Amino acid sequence: MTIASExxxxxxxxxxxxxxxxxxxxxxICLTWEWTYACNLSCTHCLSSSGRRDPGELTTxxxxxxxxxxRAMQVFYVNVGGGEPTVRPDFWELLDYAVAGxxxxxxxxxxxxxxxxxAQRLAATDYVDVQVSLDGASREINDAVRGDGSYSMALRxxxxxxxxxLANFKISVVMTRHNVPQLDDFAAIADxxxxxxxxxxxxxxxxxxxxxxxxxxxxxxxxxxxxWLTDHGDRVLTGDSFFxxxxxxxxxxxxxxxxxAGRVVCLIDPVGDVYxxxxxxxxxxxxxxxxxPGGFAQVWRSAPLFAELRTETSGGACRSCSEYxxxxxxxxxxxxxxxxxxxxxxxxxxxxxxxxALAAVHGGLPRVGTDHSRGRREVPLGMPSVRVPAKLCxxxxxxxxx
Amino acid sequence: xxxxxxxxxxxxxxxxxxxxxDAGQEPEIAEELLVEEVSIDGMCGVY
Amino acid sequence: xxxxxxxxCGYELNPAVALRPEPFGALAYxxxxxRLSFLKAPELVELVRGxxxxxxxxDALTAVPEGRRDACLRALxxxxxxxxxxxxxxxxxxx
Numbered sequence: 135m136t137i138a139s140e141x142x143x144x145x146x147x148x149x150x151x152x153x154x155x156x157x158x159x160x161x162x163i164c165l166t167w168e169w170t171y172a173c174n175l176s177c178t179h180c181l182s183s184s185g186r187r188d189p190g191e192l193t194t195x196x197x198x199x200x201x202x203x204x205r206a207m208q209v210f211y212v213n214v215g216g217g218e219p220t221v222r223p224d225f226w227e228l229l230d231y232a233v234a235g236x237x238x239x240x241x242x243x244x245x246x247x248x249x250x251x252x253a254q255r256l257a258a259t260d261y262v263d264v265q266v267s268l269d270g271a272s273r274e275i276n277d278a279v280r281g282d283g284s285y286s287m288a289l290r291x292x293x294x295x296x297x298x299x300l301a302n303f304k305i306s307v308v309m310t311r312h313n314v315p316q317l318d319d320f321a322a323i324a325d326x327x328x329x330x331x332x333x334x335x336x337x338x339x340x341x342x343x344x345x346x347x348x349x350x351x352x353x354x355x356x357x358x359x360x361x362w363l364t365d366h367g368d369r370v371l372t373g374d375s376f377f378x379x380x381x382x383x384x385x386x387x388x389x390x391x392x393x394x395a396g397r398v399v400c401l402i403d404p405v406g407d408v409y410x411x412x413x414x415x416x417x418x419x420x421x422x423x424x425x426x427p428g429g430f431a432q433v434w435r436s437a438p439l440f441a442e443l444r445t446e447t448s449g450g451a452c453r454s455c456s457e458y459x460x461x462x463x464x465x466x467x468x469x470x471x472x473x474x475x476x477x478x479x480x481x482x483x484x485x486x487x488x489x490x491a492l493a494a495v496h497g498g499l500p501r502v503g504t505d506h507s508r509g510r511r512e513v514p515l516g517m518p519s520v521r522v523p524a525k526l527c528x529x530x531x532x533x534x535x536x
Numbered sequence: 537x538x539x540x541x542x543x544x545x546x547x548x549x550x551x552x553x554x555x556x557x558d559a560g561q562e563p564e565i566a567e568e569l570l571v572e573e574v575s576i577d578g579m580c581g582v583y
Numbered sequence: 584x585x586x587x588x589x590x591x592c593g594y595e596l597n598p599a600v601a602l603r604p605e606p607f608g609a610l611a612y613x614x615x616x617x618r619l620s621f622l623k624a625p626e627l628v629e630l631v632r633g634x635x636x637x638x639x640x641x642d643a644l645t646a647v648p649e650g651r652r653d654a655c656l657r658a659l660x661x662x663x664x665x666x667x668x669x670x671x672x673x674x675x676x677x678x
Contacts, residue, residue: 147568149607151572151621152574154607160605163610163619208601208603210601210603210612210614211612211614236601260614261614568623569657569658569661570622570623570624570627570654570655571620571622571627571658571662572620572623573618573619573661573665574619
């Protein structure tokens with residue numbers, strides 16, 4: 135795995151870390167790993183379209199084998215999610231196996247299994263971090279997206295974690311049109327439990343494609359998010375979800391402004407398929423499978439998709455924009471699932487280029503690759519849908535700008 | 537890896553990596569610091 | 584709480600830090616504060632790995648070519664400030 139490094143003379147510059155990232159690292163720094171498509175909830179915007187277990191999900195033995203690979207590659211930690219990962223009966227065994235081998239585990243949960251006893255157990259385990267999902271600072275706003283009872287379940291889990299002394303667990307919020315006004319309230323909830331707030335961007339991925347046009351923040355709200363992060367964000371994590379907002383000018387949000395997909399991070403899904411990122415579960419972004427000879431390591435090192443992502447791109451249509459260096463063209467998953475070309479603007483481009491491009495999209499959008507939703511989705515699969523925003527003025531980039 | 541430390545200090549607390557040359561020093565060649573720090577939060581998909 | 588970096592003292596890689604080789608040096612990830620550092624020279628990586636086996640930093644630096652010692656010292660100071668390296672644990676003999 136290691137490339138023999140020649141002795142460098144003092145005058146030879148070593149490229150900055152961000153440049154190393156762009157060319158891809160020999161192993162991921164971390165990666166997202168969805169452990170099951172099964173879920174007790176049916177959130178309307180679920181990025182993995184979860185609900186029902188897939189019959190082909192990795193067995194316990196296969197999971198351990200992947201963990202062994204990650205340990206050998208010295209991946210620092212995994213971001214475990216799903217579906218609801220704690221639904222897996224072997225969740226706790228696998229968690230222990232990973233951390234015992236030096237692979238940290240940060241897992242995302244709706245709180246289902248986090249009773250007092252498990253919270254205490256987690257608090258006593260090193261290299262574990264917990265992230266509880268919450269999409270509303272009030273029951274009404276949260277449960278509209280995540281379902282009846284989900285708010286209570288999440289808060290009960292938070293109480294248990296706080297009571298058990300698990301310091302600084304994360305509360306993760308997907309920013310929507312309905313919860314942007316609640317940013318201060320979310321911060322208060324985090325303070326109340328000694329937790330750290332994390333806000334992320336709603337992407338039109340998975341079931342998110344069905345609700346994106348109604349749920350994604352308006353342009354004005356994007357400015358509010360940016361402003362709030364600038365004022366309060368030194369303790370708030372963003373997973374760099376909002377670097378596209380740096381094009382608004384002003385002080386840049388801290389972070390790398392870099393999409394790490396296929397270069398620094400990637401996704402392993404419950405059946406062992408490897409994708410560029412968790413928001414891009416679709417054949418177009420599938421790099422391979424851990425079940426093939428060579429396992430995950432082979433995919434990471436040699437997948438043609440990843441080689442392509444590690445090649446410097448021209449920036450396409452965005453290259454000539456004055457803000458390109460701030461936003462780097464935005465999020466490829468957001469573009470893909472709204473039918474926009476990957477070498478063009480992000481659908482939420484703050485300069486308005488995305489809105490213009492969206493208005494020109496006709497015909498069918500990319501269909502969700504794997505759908506494990508329970509019950510009916512809002513939009514039947516396979517039907518071409520012309521996505522026209524309800525009100526074009528919602529997307530107007532010029533409203534209210536100086 | 538045996539023990540870890542609990543996350544106590546917030547990422548904003550500790551100072552960023554900086555060149556700690558004394559004021560009186562004047563390097564002829566601006567030598568690059570051999571350590572570069574990057575915010576781990578600066579990447580999409582990182583928790 | 585980071586103290587002043589003292590080359591006359593012994594330091595070691597913080598047990599909470601994972602050090603991983605890369606083509607140009609190494610990545611260091613601190614599990615406690617989630618900070619990520621990039622060590623940009625193989626000799627710095629070797630220096631950091633071997634720190635704990637020397638009585639003090641100055642001793643460890645004798646293995647580094649003289650022209651590189653200043654740069655390595657500054658690098659160690661910044662690693663100490665980031666809690667990546669810490670004063671060696673005093674192994675007390677007393678009960």
